[in-house]
Amino acid sequence: MFSFKFDNCIMDYSTFFGAKFKKTHFIKCSLKEVDFSESNLSAAVFKNTDLMGARFSKTNLEKTDFRSAKNFAIDPELNMLKKAKFSALQLEGLLHKYQLDIE
Numbered sequence: 001m002f003s004f005k006f007d008n009c010i011m012d013y014s015t016f017f018g019a020k021f022k023k024t025h026f027i028k029c030s031l032k033e034v035d036f037s038e039s040n041l042s043a044a045v046f047k048n049t050d051l052m053g054a055r056f057s058k059t060n061l062e063k064t065d066f067r068s069a070k071n072f073a074i075d076p077e078l079n080m081l082k083k084a085k086f087s088a089l090q091l092e093g094l095l096h097k098y099q100l101d102i103e
Contacts, residue, residue, distance in 0.1 A: 042080075046072075066090065073097075 005025045015035040025045045033053040043063040052071035056079050065085045066072060073096040074081070086094065 066093075 003023045003025075004021065005027070006029050007025075007027045008029065009026075010030045011034060012030055012032040013034070014031075016039050017035055017037050019036075019039045021039060021041050021044055023043045024041070025047065026049045027045075027047045029046075029049045031046075031049055031051050031054050033055075034051070035055045036059050037055055037057040038059065040060045041064050042060045044061075045065040046069035047065070048068050048070075050071050051069055054072060056072075056074045058078060060080045061074070061084050062080050062082045063084060064081075066074075067085050067087045067090075069090070072090075072093045074094055075097055076094055092100075
């Protein structure tokens with residue numbers, strides 16, 4: 001088995017539908033409009049990575065670290081998030097579909 005590490009990569013508009021990226025590290029990457037639907041990203045790390053418009057649907061995000069990720073929108077009802085890590089300031093990214101005014 002092997003794992004990937006992406007550092008300072010621009011992978012905007014890519015599709016990783018159904019990909020297996022368990023324990024993969026994305027460091028200072030641009031992943032705008034990337035499709036992670038039905039992927040396994042369990043225990044992955046998104047460190048200082050821009051996820052603007054990235055799609056997560058039926059994605060395994062268990063134990064994934066989003067604490068320094070930015071611009072993500074993830075629906076907890078459509079993805080597996082058990083023990084995923086988030087900063088308290090990022091809760092808007094999990095509640096976006098409810099169109100709440102969070103201050």
